[in-house]
């Protein structure tokens with residue numbers, strides 16, 4: 001019996017290119033590489049994690065689904081445990097954006113494609129991706145238990161100019177069906193923050209939230225126009 005992935009994990013797995021050699025960094029349960037190997041979508045995988053507990057879990061699942069032959073388990077910080085030309089694609093999912101940015105700084109040259117799903121600091125992750133010589137090519141929204149997760153795909157290569165607004169809310173998301181609902185949530189979160197800040201005198205913070213709220217509203221309008 002194959003693995004059934006949650007919507008978030010399935011969105012990540014679907015963005016991985018067919019036939020690639022994949023590293024799943026911070027693999028935990030190992031579900032992404034195991035799922036892709038059982039489908040025959042990828043040739044080889046490294047499931048890497050900094051902690052031993054998750055690797056034990058991944059090992060158990062590897063045996064359960066019979067994909068041990070094409071998957072190497074690796075205990076390492078970030079991408080440190082990867083061989084020089086072992087993989088061409090890296091997935092880094094379910095971690096904070098700050099940690100993902102740190103891990104990305106040490107990406108080996110052989111990695112040509114990234115699939116990232118940061119839990120926080122999306123703006124910083126987008127900036128880091130471009131700074132280290134990749135360009136964002138696709139972003140998708142996964143909705144699971146009424147939460148929104150953004151999955152990003154990037155390839156090595158020079159990137160076009162992106163404004164601050166683009167880094168905050170990626171133009172690549174305008175193609176996503178769920179973008180309107182995602183923006184509604186972001187606008188209501190910004191409005192709530194502004195309500196809380198009313199009368200606080202924290203002008204800088206208030207200005208920050210007003211700016212991002214305007215940005216969300218503009219992007220939402222753009223998304224609606226794209227669909228007319």
Ligand SMILES: C[S@@+](CC[C@H](N)C(=O)[O-])C[C@H]1O[C@@H](n2cnc3c(N)ncnc32)[C@H](O)[C@@H]1O
Pocket residue numbers: 025026027028029048049050051054076077078079092093094095099
């Ligand atoms: C919340 S889990 C996410 C698991 C899986 N990637 C997912 O999206 O469902 C985060 C995993 O990252 C691992 N991790 C944390 N810091 C790491 C690092 N510096 N290098 C590699 N793995 C790390 C943790 O041990 C944990 O298994």
